[in-house]
Amino acid sequence: MTLRFSDDGPAFPNDLVDRMLDGDVVFLCGAGVSAPQLPTFGELVDQIYQSIGVEPTTAESFAIKKHGRYEEALGAVARRLVNPARIYDEAAGILARPNVDLAHHRTLLRLSRARDNSLLLVTTNFDGLFERALDASEGPGRGKTSSLAGQALPPPGTDTCQGIIHLHGRIRDAEAGLEATPLVLTSAD
Template sequence: MVFLCGAGVSAPQLPNFENLVRQVYASVGEERTPAEEHAFSVGRYEEALGALARRLVRADDVIDATAEILRVPAEPDITHHTLILRLSRDGIGRPAVVTTNFDTFFERSLMQSYSPEFATAESAAGQDIPAPGSSRFHGIVHLQWKAL
């Protein structure tokens, strides 16, 4: 069994994408333009953020605000992540989780259960993602989204 996990597993410690965009706009003190509001209303949050960044004098304000909002707590609650990893284990104990999350809460859970080396070996993103169904398809697979 493979678990597919999104932002909800890390809530309320980190916002979902919609709330992140709301918070970024508030942080930089801007209102959405009509075009940005349309993108936001149809769930194209990355489009709204990109448009905001392009119209600001200092586009890095969006990145700085996002980084601040997504600052991980020093002692995050990884109870849900630990449970999902345990439930997703195959016959020889390897977890299989696919996540759209960019946080490392699943890896932190593995580090507490095993070791930092195991957590690193069991995590993949980008070109390192193993082919689905292959013998290497296990661990924590991060699906990446380019927001800006």
């Protein structure tokens, strides 16, 4: 028997399920976890262009449409702006949603346990939704104490490598008590 999260979802190999149950699997979660409530990275880039009121240049459009190189396009548009930090502010504003369904986040948090049952989940998401889900299931403040981003990232494979690890930084989330860290949005970042 194989594991499926939904009738039309993928079947996970038994070996993978066994290794997950043994605590040998690390989940790397991207924007799809929060979709459709929050935009995917490509949708975020489109919304940033709209909110700053500029059209992509031919080169930026080519990078996006032909190669899916959103980070290159954002870097190029940032160089065209008087205030390049505006793209980071716009991204944070777009992703700051007060009310979202955290069911997927709670499920992944339950599955993301190391051998010693400590939490270990790696995400490229900027939002604090995993932290909010952890607060909801384990009590207020648990998400904040488990959240690592920016300069607080632990060395991989060490005893301190546990919690919710934001590889690309994190936006401020007042509900979860999280402060912002620098974001990795462009290829230059």
